[in-house]
Amino acid sequence: MQVRRARSAGLVSGLAILLGATALTAPATARAQAVVRAAAQQQGVVQRIIVRGNERIEQSTIVSYLPIAVGDTVDPARIDLALKALFRTDLFSDVKVGLTGGDLTIQVVENPIINRVVFEGNSGLKEDKLRDEITVRPRGIFTRAKVQADIQRIIELYRRSGRISAVVTPKIIELPQKRVDLIFEIDEGKKSGVLGVNFLGNSEFSDNDLRDVVVTQESAWYRFFSSNTNYDPDRLEYDKEQLRKHYRNRGFYDFRVVSGVAELSPSQNGFAVTYTVEEGPKYKFGKVSVETELKKLDTALLTQLVPIQSGEVYEDQRIETATDALTFAAGAAGFASVDVRPRYVADPKTRLVDVVFQVNEGPRVYVNRIDIVGNNQTLDQVIRRELNLVEGDAYNRALVDRSKNNLRALGFFKDVNIEETPTGNPDRTDLLVKVEEQATGELTFSAGYSSVDKLMIDIGITQKNFRGRGQDARARVSWGSYRKQVDLSFTEPRFLGRNLRAGVDVYYFVYDLSQYSSYKTTTLGTNFRVGFPLTADSFMTMRYVLRDDDVQVPDYYCDPSQQQVSQTLCDQRGRYTTSLVGYQVTLDRRNSPVRPSRGFYVSASQDFAGLGGDVKYIRNEMEGGWYHGFNKDFILSLSGSAGYIAGWGGEAIRINDRFYKGGNSFRGFKVAGIGPRDTTYGRSDALGGEIFAIGSAELTVPTFIPQQYGIRASIFTDVGTLGKLDDSVKLDSNGNTIPGIYDDLSLRASAGLSIFWRSPMGPIRFDFSQILQREDYDRVETFRFSQTTKF
Numbered sequence: 001m002q003v004r005r006a007r008s009a010g011l012v013s014g015l016a017i018l019l020g021a022t023a024l025t026a027p028a029t030a031r032a033q034a035v036v037r038a039a040a041q042q043q044g045v046v047q048r049i050i051v052r053g054n055e056r057i058e059q060s061t062i063v064s065y066l067p068i069a070v071g072d073t074v075d076p077a078r079i080d081l082a083l084k085a086l087f088r089t090d091l092f093s094d095v096k097v098g099l100t101g102g103d104l105t106i107q108v109v110e111n112p113i114i115n116r117v118v119f120e121g122n123s124g125l126k127e128d129k130l131r132d133e134i135t136v137r138p139r140g141i142f143t144r145a146k147v148q149a150d151i152q153r154i155i156e157l158y159r160r161s162g163r164i165s166a167v168v169t170p171k172i173i174e175l176p177q178k179r180v181d182l183i184f185e186i187d188e189g190k191k192s193g194v195l196g197v198n199f200l201g202n203s204e205f206s207d208n209d210l211r212d213v214v215v216t217q218e219s220a221w222y223r224f225f226s227s228n229t230n231y232d233p234d235r236l237e238y239d240k241e242q243l244r245k246h247y248r249n250r251g252f253y254d255f256r257v258v259s260g261v262a263e264l265s266p267s268q269n270g271f272a273v274t275y276t277v278e279e280g281p282k283y284k285f286g287k288v289s290v291e292t293e294l295k296k297l298d299t300a301l302l303t304q305l306v307p308i309q310s311g312e313v314y315e316d317q318r319i320e321t322a323t324d325a326l327t328f329a330a331g332a333a334g335f336a337s338v339d340v341r342p343r344y345v346a347d348p349k350t351r352l353v354d355v356v357f358q359v360n361e362g363p364r365v366y367v368n369r370i371d372i373v374g375n376n377q378t379l380d381q382v383i384r385r386e387l388n389l390v391e392g393d394a395y396n397r398a399l400v401d402r403s404k405n406n407l408r409a410l411g412f413f414k415d416v417n418i419e420e421t422p423t424g425n426p427d428r429t430d431l432l433v434k435v436e437e438q439a440t441g442e443l444t445f446s447a448g449y450s451s452v453d454k455l456m457i458d459i460g461i462t463q464k465n466f467r468g469r470g471q472d473a474r475a476r477v478s479w480g481s482y483r484k485q486v487d488l489s490f491t492e493p494r495f496l497g498r499n500l501r502a503g504v505d506v507y508y509f510v511y512d513l514s515q516y517s518s519y520k521t522t523t524l525g526t527n528f529r530v531g532f533p534l535t536a537d538s539f540m541t542m543r544y545v546l547r548d549d550d551v552q553v554p555d556y557y558c559d560p561s562q563q564q565v566s567q568t569l570c571d572q573r574g575r576y577t578t579s580l581v582g583y584q585v586t587l588d589r590r591n592s593p594v595r596p597s598r599g600f601y602v603s604a605s606q607d608f609a610g611l612g613g614d615v616k617y618i619r620n621e622m623e624g625g626w627y628h629g630f631n632k633d634f635i636l637s638l639s640g641s642a643g644y645i646a647g648w649g650g651e652a653i654r655i656n657d658r659f660y661k662g663g664n665s666f667r668g669f670k671v672a673g674i675g676p677r678d679t680t681y682g683r684s685d686a687l688g689g690e691i692f693a694i695g696s697a698e699l700t701v702p703t704f705i706p707q708q709y710g711i712r713a714s715i716f717t718d719v720g721t722l723g724k725l726d727d728s729v730k731l732d733s734n735g736n737t738i739p740g741i742y743d744d745l746s747l748r749a750s751a752g753l754s755i756f757w758r759s760p761m762g763p764i765r766f767d768f769s770q771i772l773q774r775e776d777y778d779r780v781e782t783f784r785f786s787q788t789t790k791f
Contacts, residue, residue, distance in 0.1 A: 043075045047102030054108055056178055057091060062106060065089055074099060090143050112142045112180040121186040124163060130184075133157050142172075142180055151184070158188060160232055165189030192231045194218050195270040201258070201277045205246075212706060213246045214239035216273055231271040236260045239275070247279065248316040253346055253353055254280030283314040286345075286352030290326070292359040297330060302359065305329055314353050326359055328398045338397075365395040368428040371421075374435040375468075378412055382470040383433060385494055386410065395420075395429055407435065412465045414438040440465035470494070472503070482671075484510040501531040501541075511656075516672040516779075517685040518557055518565045519572065521656045522550040538587045545582070545607075550575040551656055566680035568687070568729050568738060572655040576614035582607035590627060596637075597629030616651040620644050633702040640695040641665075652726040658688025661722050663784070666694055668718065668750030668769035673779040675722035676730075680740035684777065687725060691745065694720030698754075710758030717751040717772075742777050749773040 046068060051059040066082050068074055079097050086095045086108070094109040116138050119127050134150040136142070151168045158166035166189050173181040197218055199207050211217075216235050240257045247255035258276040288310060290302040306322045323340045330338040338361055345354040369391055372383050384390075386406040388399040400418050407416045413435045421430040441463045460476040472491040478484065491503035505527040512520050525547025533539050551572050556562060558570035584605035590596035602624040610616035625639035647653050662673035672686035679685075698716040705711045723745040730741045752769035767784040774780060 043073075044099055045073050045102060046070050046099070046104045049104045049106065051106045051108070054110060056110055056113070057108075062086070062108065066106075068104065074104070090141050090146075093143075110178055112174070112178045114138055114140050114142050115175055115179045115181050118181065118183045119186060120183060121188065124161060124188050124191065125157065130154060130157070136182060142182065147182065154184065154186070158186075160234075161191075163189050164192050164231065192264075193270040194231055194273055196272045198272065198274045199277065200274060202279060204250075204252070204279055204282075208706060210243065210246075210275075213242050214275070215242065231262060231273075233262070236262060236273065243275065243277065245316065247277075248314075250315070251282040251284065251313040252279050253283040253314050253344075254278070254348075256280075281348065281351050283346065283351050283353050285310055285312050285314055285318075286347070286350070286354040288355050288357075290357045290359060294330070294359065294361055297359065302326060302329060302357075306357065308355070319355065322357065324398065324401070326357055330359060330361075365427055365429050367391055367393050367395055367431055368423050368425070369430045370433065371430065372433045372435070375437060377437055377440075377468040378435070378465060378470070379468045382410075382412075382465075382468065383407065383435065387433070389431070400431070407433075410465075410470065412437060412440055412470070466490075482512060482515075484512075495530065499532055503527075503529050505529075513672070513686075516660075516670070517655075517678075517687070518569060518683060519551055519553045519655065519685075521552070523656075524548045525578075534585070537589050538585065540583060540585045542583045543581070545578065545580045546613075547578050548575065549578065549654075549656060551654070564681050565683060565685060566678050566738065566740065568680075568741060569655070569678060569685060576654070577612075578609055578615050578657075579611045579613035580607050580609035581611060582619075590625075596625075596627040597632075597635050598627055600624065600626040610648065610651075615647075615654060615657065616649045617645055617647045617653055617657065619657075633700065635700045637698045638696070639698075640693070642693040643691070645690050647726065652728045653690055655688060658690060659692045659722060660686060660688050661692055661694065661720070662779070666718050666720060666748070666750070667716065667752060667754070667767050667784070668771050668780060668782065669748065669774075670779040670781050673781070674720075674748050674775075676725050676741070676743040677777045678741050679777060680738070684779065687729070687741070687743075689722040689743075690724040690726075692720065692722040694718065694722075711755065713753060713755045715751070715753055717749065719747065719749045721745045721747055742775070744775070746775055747773055748775070748778065 047070065049063055049066070049068075049070060051062050054062060065085055067085055068078060068082050072078070079099065082097050083095055086092055086097075086106070091111055092108045093111050096105075096107040098105050098107075114136060117131070117134070117136060119130055122130060133153050135153075136146050136150055147170050151170060154168050155166055158164075167187040169185040169187075171183040171185055173183065175181060194216055195218065197207075197211050197214065197216055199210050202210060216232075216239055237260075240260050243257055244255060256278050258278055260273070260275050262271040262273045264271055285308055288303070288306055288308045290299050290306065292299060292302065305325050307325065308318050308322055312318075319342050323342065326340045327338055330340075338359060341358045341360075343356045343358060345356075346352075347354075367389055370384070370387065370389070372380050375383060387403040388406070389396065389403060393399075404416050404418050407413060415434075415436040417434045419432045419434065421432050423430055441461075443461055457480070458476070458478045460474065462475075463473045465471070466473040470493050472489070472493070474489040475487075477486050485507065487505060487507035487509075489503065489505045491501065493501050495502035507523070507525055507527075509523040510520070511523075514520060525545060527543055527545050529541055529543040531539060531541035551574060553565065553570055553573050557564045558567075558573070563570075582605060584603060586601065586603040588599075588601040590599035590601055602622075604622045605620070607617075607619040609619070621641070621643040623639070623641035625637055627635060627637045629635040643659055645653055645657065645659070659675070660672040661675060662669040663671035666674060672688070675689040675692075676687040677684055678687055696716060696718045698714050700712060700714045703711050703713050723743055725741075725743045727735075730737055730743050732738050749772040750769045751772055752767060754768075755766045757764045757766075765785070769780075769782050769784070771780050771782070
């Protein structure tokens with residue numbers, strides 16, 4: 001009996017399980033059958049397309065987006081494709097597509113149109129800057145995806161301005177006719193400044209030295225113009241690279257940045273940034289050699305081209321310079337594609353780094369096509385003419401780098417990058433020239449004060465990329481107590497499609513020299529000029545000048561009954577025309593045209609006046625400078641200039657064609673403070689000279705003030721002379737020197753200290769001078785101050 005009960009119980013249990021399984025699978029089977037029936041209903045031939053729910057968008061427009069037409073046979077895959085096509089238009093927030101009988105029904109819910117975009121709560125960033133950052137625009141289609149993306153852009157903008165706790169909340173106000181107002185409510189939060197920049201592990205350089213290396217700056221009240229006092233995580237990564245360059249260029253081959261950490265203060269008002277570094281020992285260059293398997297290249301010659309000597313302090317920059325020199329040399333030898341790879345062997349015991357430059361020929365690749373993007377204003381031809389490569393040329397990295405530098409030198413672009421784009425053919429490559437344009441037009445209004453001009457006002461309009469053709473157009477009006485001028489200038493950098501820089505200048509000057517000499521001169525003239533490069537470092541400019549000068553001395557000064565100036569000065573009165581041709585040749589091998597620390601430059605010019613007009617003379621001038629930086633604080637410069645002007649055809653040199661020196665050209669003396677002078681009738685009128693020579697030695701010295709304050713100083717000494725007048729000017733009819741007129745070529749000298757301050761209001765310069773040698777009639781100044789500010 002027990003066995004039978006067990007069996008009966010097992011039979012009942014099995015039956016129960018079977019019934020339960022059937023009950024569970026029945027709905028699934030029914031759903032599967034329903035899906036099959038629904039799929040079968042979504043298949044068929046489209047006889048008619050019906051659109052529902054559209055209010056603003058025409059039915060024909062919606063139908064045009066469909067990959068389905070009347071008469072097509074559709075299935076679920078085609079319907080899914082139609083759904084995706086309609087959603088990709090961003091016109092709809094919801095779409096349903098179904099086939100009933102032969103009718104394809106499109107049910108849509110349209111996205112609203114943005115009526116206006118409003119920002120609320122923003123005070124740290126201007127509304128214009130926010131509008132430039134977002135993509136949604138009035139009269140555009142509203143989508144939540146676009147709004148969310150714009151929120152992230154705004155938050156990123158605030159993060160980079162130092163407000164990492166900014167919160168942006170979108171709000172939508174629904175309007176009639178499917179329109180909405182989009183409001184970005186912004187909680188800017190507190191500004192997260194940099195409370196401190198600290199360094200751990202440094203011994204060779206102090207914290208103050210390294211603070212000058214990194215870009216991140218500590219917040220301070222006087223840095224209200226700087227954006228580097230705000231915390232930015234991306235800036236920390238840049239600072240790490242700057243530290244690496246700083247150390248590696250000073251011999252620390254093993255240097256590395258262990259970490260860069262920013263800690264938020266407990267009050268959450270700023271971050272303390274700490275860089276932990278490992279300096280390692282200081283290395284020098286050991287053996288430097290070049291290896292190559294290219295038969296056309298002489299290893300010994302290549303080694304001589306490497307600007308590195310054994311025993312010198314190791315510098316990464318020297319490696320880069322040597323790599324470029326070897327690449328250029330191989331390119332000049334006919335190898336369009338070379339691969340220069342330095343190999344390092346560092347010995348911690350001897351602290352020497354051996355460097356082997358391996359020069360191998362890369363696969364020959366030709367330029368297939370050159371594409372230019374990002375130039376919305378600048379014409380393609382302006383960019384292409386600066387490229388050293390054209391389609392069909394063999395690819396050469398040195399020429400690509402030189403092309404990039406040429407484009408940057410134009411000053412039209414904020415950023416320039418030239419990328420290689422594969423073509424699918426191993427011996428062909430496309431070049432993509434990517435430029436980011438920057439503003440090239442400038443409207444300036446400036447006012448300033450100096451010891452020469454007193455109050456000066458200057459208004460100027462400049463367009464360096466006129467009409468996108470690379471032309472330079474300028475207009476300027478300047479008004480001061482010493483000079484008043486109006487000048488217009490236009491320059492075509494590629495005249496007649498060639499590497500000729502041609503231009504024309506028209507100007508009107510009024511120089512009131514009454515405080516230096518008892519006359520005033522008015523000049524109206526024009527210059528025509530053309531320039532062209534002679535070599536990579538030299539340039540030549542030729543010019544033609546036609547001008548009208550009017551020298552004015554007050555009549556009562558020259559009235560015989562009450563004469564107040566000498567007859568020599570009175571004889572200079574009058575109006576005359578100058579017609580001259582000239583040229584200038586410049587050789588510039590400085591490492592920077594602004595603040596050079598190495599190299600030299602020489603410039604020579606000559607003018608020949610007398611091709612028509614009323615004056616005849618030959619003027620020669622020459623100047624040059626040599627620079628040597630012992631380190632970033634001590635830079636020695638030796639500079640000099642000289643000139644000589646002489647009349648021909650029996651003509652004397654007019655007073656306003658002579659040389660005047662002093663002021664900025666000879667510190668310690670006032671403008672026109674040295675040289676021939678007329679002291680007749682108790683006055684002291686500068687007459688100018690026909691010969692001058694001035695030399696200057698200057699040494700920049702450390703101020704022990706952090707670099708970010710923009711203060712630098714130098715000690716200087718100036719030595720020179722100016723003199724020689726025509727006999728017709730200084731001798732009377734009997735050949736005797738006119739009393740009161742002094743003319744000699746005696747030596748003048750001065751020494752002193754110059755301080756330069758790049759202040760928030762503009763550059764300021766102070767000159768403190770001590771006169772070492774002078775003549776009694778010279779006009780000196782032991783202190784000179786000048787300032788210019790723009791607003």
